[in-house]
């Protein structure tokens with residue numbers, strides 16, 4: 505089984521892992537009339553880090569929101585830790601979210617409080633722990649992301665990579681069973697990106713958690729995840745372990761791994777032909 509060493513290779517799923525922590529079965533979702541997800545089947549086993557990739561607007565963030573219970577599926581089942589998220593009431597949802605860490609796009613920190621207070625925020629909000637214990641927990645989380653020395657700084661005094669690491673520390677403050685990341689690498693320079701990637705893997709393994717990460721960064725993901733799903737037009741179009749993805753000849757995977765501008769993922773958002781719209785330039 506995979507330990508804390510990211511070089512140890514993908515987590516091998518055996519019977520001992522039991523039922524997946526997250527399971528989506530034939531999940532469909534529409535914003536009003538606009539159908540976004542058209543029958544998604546996806547599993548995240550305990551201990552795994554799983555990436556979800558796909559073109560812009562294909563429904564990746566929507567998938568994370570369904571897992572986090574911020575949205576309800578139009579049909580199909582979203583199960584987390586054996587419970588149907590779509591059927592949970594408010595208090596159950598609140599209790600479940602307390603066991604999830606979330607880092608949404610750009611991991612926005614509260615700008616007018618210190619790094620320490622940012623990481624302490626979920627602990628103060630969701631627990632009745634005494635201040636001395638909160639302080640110890642915050643310092644341990646900051647230590648885990650290498651920023652204990654930055655505890656008294658304000659977010660404005662941090663680099664982009666440091667700010668993302670603080671957001672990671674805050675996302676895992678409550679020792680979550682599941683961590684959801686939306687574009688954790690967005691806007692980072694290559695070195696920070698590598699550091700954040702390794703931290704995502706290490707925090708997952710150290711906590712014995714599972715992680716789902718929506719990202720465009722194929723190469724970093726291949727280094728740290730156990731499994732990858734590719735989404736297009738509301739469906740899973742390819743999936744596999746990093747080795748399977750690297751060896752794949754699937755045109756969709758090929759387009760992604762090689763960052764090609766066009767291919768199965770179209771460059772253009774669906775629209776009528778442009779010559780049906782232009783009025784003065786017809787031949």
Ligand SMILES: Nc1ncnc2c1ncn2[C@@H]1O[C@H](COP(=O)(O)OP(=O)(O)OP(=O)(O)O)[C@@H](O)[C@H]1O
Pocket residue numbers: 535538540558559560561562563564565566567
């Ligand atoms: N609240 C909303 N109301 C209506 N449509 C929405 C809403 N949120 C998202 N959409 C649409 O649903 C589709 C999927 O959005 P989503 O944010 O899940 O995509 P994504 O794959 O995460 O995109 P990106 O990679 O660009 O962040 C998009 O076409 C988007 O325009």
